[in-house]
Amino acid sequence: MLGILWGIVVVLVAFWALGLVLHIAGNLIHAVLLIAIALAIYNFFKARDV
Structure with missing residues (x-):
């Protein structure tokens, strides 16, 4: 999922x-x-939670 968001x-x-x-x-x-x-900010915070 993260790869798709970064692609977008x-x-x-x-x-x-x-x-x-x-x-x-x-x-x-x-x-x-x-x-x-x-989307980049969302991705950043989503990746930190993992």
Whole structure:
């Protein structure tokens, strides 16, 4: 499960970076970044509990 979440985080950050460089999707890019950060934080705390 952790591998899947980290994969999602990487993909979301990659889309954010692509949108930042190409200036596409406007505010949607920032929402995607927030989701990626939230998943990374969730992953961090989930891994510490194990």
